[in-house]
Amino acid sequence: MNGGAARALLDVRDLKVGLPTRRGPLAILNGVDLHVKEGEVLGVVGESGAGKSITGLAVIGLLEPPARIDGGEVWFDGARIDGLSGDELRRIRGARIGVIFQDPLTSLNPLYTIGFQLTETIRTHMDLGADAAEKRAVELLDEVGIPAAASRLNAYPHEFSGGMRQRVVIALALCANPRLIIADEPTTALDVSIQAQIIGVLKRLCREHGTAVMLITHDMGVIAETADRVAVMYAGRVIEDGTVAEVVRNASHPYSHGLMGSIPTIGARIGRLPQIRGAMPRVGAVPAGCAFAPRCPDVRDLCRAERPVMMDGKATSAACWQYSPRWSDAAAATGGAAADG
Amino acid sequence: MFSYLVNRVFQAIGVLLVVALLSFVIFNYVGDPINNMVGQEATLEDREELRERLGLNDSVIVQFLRFVANAAEGEFGISYQFQRKVSDLILERMPATLELVFVSAVIALAAGIGLGVFTGLRRDSWLSRFVLTVSLVGVSLPTFVIGILLIYIFSVGLEWLPSFGRGDTVRLGDWDSGLLTGSGWLAIILPAITLGLFQLTIILRLVRAEMLEVLRTDYIKFARARGLSRRAINFGHALKNTMVPVITIAGLQIGTLIAFSIITETVFQWPGMGLLFIQGVEFADVPIMGAYLLLAAIAFVAINLIVDLLYAAVDPRLRVSAQRGKGTA
Structure with a gap:
């Protein structure tokens, strides 16, 4: 499954991000492997603090110092882009990789009209005159579904609703026809009814333009509706990777399994929503073996001793020892789940 | 924008009237100005005549209004020390x-x-x-x-x-x-x-x-x-x-x-x-x-007025109320 037939547009290999502290480096990402193929929508899910957003920021070189890439490689469109200079990365951002952030209310500069912000971005990346850039800005606003786009160019961000602002943000991300869009929780700050619209716009435009999307979210509903493939992250690593249908219905990793189990279904009467016991280990306190071992219902000594790599699971690939030939030899752990407290 | 400006100008005038009152109070009640102006040997009649000539016998309100009217024309009286017009x-x-x-x-x-x-x-x-x-x-x-x-x-x-x-x-x-x-x-x-x-x-x-x-x-x-x-x-x-x-x-x-x-x-x-x-x-x-x-x-009032106008020039969010007045949605 990993590294499929179609060439990967974005290929992240063993990416490590750390935060230098007085007591030594603190690992935030412990070797993330993921890839996005041309035109594909990859959903990245996981609970808060799993490293989803950090992965997105690391790819485009926008980590907030002192956080920094400590290892691994990022390949985009056949070229390695980690370690590029600030200016070289800047030319990729916005031009070939578009970015959408969580909160549309704060993503736009309040002091400039949206027309200015659009043409500014267009002219930074494309060789267009003022008139041509303005024409393109109107087209983009039209495409993201802003009514009377031409007359809205001179409007300021505060004159738009949250949903409309997120449409403007999408238009800004699409300014230079990027090959990939990294959307970091694009709908979290919005009304539920608006969320569906925004996801619809994003999906439609990316299909029309053949743009690949790395969709970071913790909303499984959004993933199920939008993504082709899912990468599940836990404690700074990708622990499962597969098609949406397989991950939702037939997850291989016990964590993903628990995650899918905790999605409420309408109509089903259940007393208490199932939940995964315990909490994700804090950054810097990730255990040596499998990070999920302390919470795993099926933990064995092997899990605590060694970190599992990605292997073929049921229908997806998962970082779990139970799909290794060594699983049957490993004795069931003494004490069972949550023994480490 | 215009109504905002007019509003601010009226506020500024209010502030200036209060300051004028303070200024007037200092002018009138910090000692007797006549003592500063006449010599030791001046008679009571001389003093009274000067008092009358300077309008100091009028009611306080009349004096204040006269002070404001003069100040509005840039007249602040005669300096005791230099014996010249303060405005000059x-x-x-x-x-x-x-x-x-x-x-x-x-x-x-x-x-x-x-x-x-x-x-x-x-x-x-x-x-x-x-x-x-x-x-x-x-x-x-x-x-x-x-x-x-x-x-x-x-x-x-x-x-x-x-x-x-x-x-x-x-x-x-x-x-x-x-x-x-x-x-x-x-x-x-x-x-x-x-x-x-x-x-x-x-x-x-x-x-x-x-x-x-x-x-x-x-x-x-x-x-x-x-x-x-x-x-x-x-x-x-x-x-x-x-x-x-x-x-x-x-x-x-x-x-x-x-x-x-x-x-x-x-x-x-x-x-x-x-x-x-x-x-x-x-x-x-x-x-x-x-x-x-x-x-x-x-000076303070004028600068504050300019500052208020500059706000609107810099931050479009502060122009909203003014635009609503014009009927744009």
Whole structure:
């Protein structure tokens, strides 16, 4: 499954991000492997603090110092882009990789009209005159579904609703026809009814333009509706990777399994929503073996001793020892789940 | 916008009337002005006649209205000390003060904003730390100490710059300008730095703090994600967003420049309104004090009005109420 037939547009290999502290480096990402193929929508899910957003920021070189890439490689469109200079990365951002952030209310500069912000971005990346850039800005606003786009160019961000602002943000991300869009929780700050619209716009435009999307979210509903493939992250690593249908219905990793189990279904009467016991280990306190071992219902000594790599699971690939030939030899752990407290 | 402006002008007039009342009270109730004006051997009849001639026997309200009406025409009475019209004295001295305030304001704004942006963007460089440390001196030392220190170094020690006066001036109609001669420029350097140093450090620290704040916002992060150039981000997007608080403080500080100029003008014997005021205080010259008070109030009110208008120019969100009046959705 990993590294499929179609060439990967974005290929992240063993990416490590750390935060230098007085007591030594603190690992935030412990070797993330993921890839996005041309035109594909990859959903990245996981609970808060799993490293989803950090992965997105690391790819485009926008980590907030002192956080920094400590290892691994990022390949985009056949070229390695980690370690590029600030200016070289800047030319990729916005031009070939578009970015959408969580909160549309704060993503736009309040002091400039949206027309200015659009043409500014267009002219930074494309060789267009003022008139041509303005024409393109109107087209983009039209495409993201802003009514009377031409007359809205001179409007300021505060004159738009949250949903409309997120449409403007999408238009800004699409300014230079990027090959990939990294959307970091694009709908979290919005009304539920608006969320569906925004996801619809994003999906439609990316299909029309053949743009690949790395969709970071913790909303499984959004993933199920939008993504082709899912990468599940836990404690700074990708622990499962597969098609949406397989991950939702037939997850291989016990964590993903628990995650899918905790999605409420309408109509089903259940007393208490199932939940995964315990909490994700804090950054810097990730255990040596499998990070999920302390919470795993099926933990064995092997899990605590060694970190599992990605292997073929049921229908997806998962970082779990139970799909290794060594699983049957490993004795069931003494004490069972949550023994480490 | 227009109704907003009219509204502000009415508020300003209200403030000025209150200050005029204060000024009038000082004028009338700080001792008996007649005592200052007549000699020891004046008879009671002389005093009464003078009292009548100056209108001091009219009711308080009539006197106040007359004071306001005169002040509105620029008449503040006769100086006891110089026996000349206060309005003439002030007009004579005003160019010196305004030029000094103008040069210090330019120094404070240009250096304050420039250094503030620099220390905000390069917050870990040794040069930023050095600038910030030195700026502490500007905040903590009182104006007169800085003035005397500068005189000691540049006039007494190095003998580069004059320690007092305005140098040669050129007469342009009613305006006596020192900014057109070399000696005028040499003379204005030390007092302008002395007057502006405190304001410079305040603006520097404010711009730096605002820059650090703005650079952390989502829209700056998003501007980076859009791949804009560093220059467009730092100056186009970040600096403009720091401007609303900076305009507020800078406006207030220019007001205090006029007020603080009393001390600087005394230290450097700068022939401006501040020096005139100090001389007025020494001789209990009430008309001069009253007029100065009113002028300072006018300066503050005018600057605040300009600041309010600049807000709307910088931040479109503040224009909303005005636009709604015009009927745009």
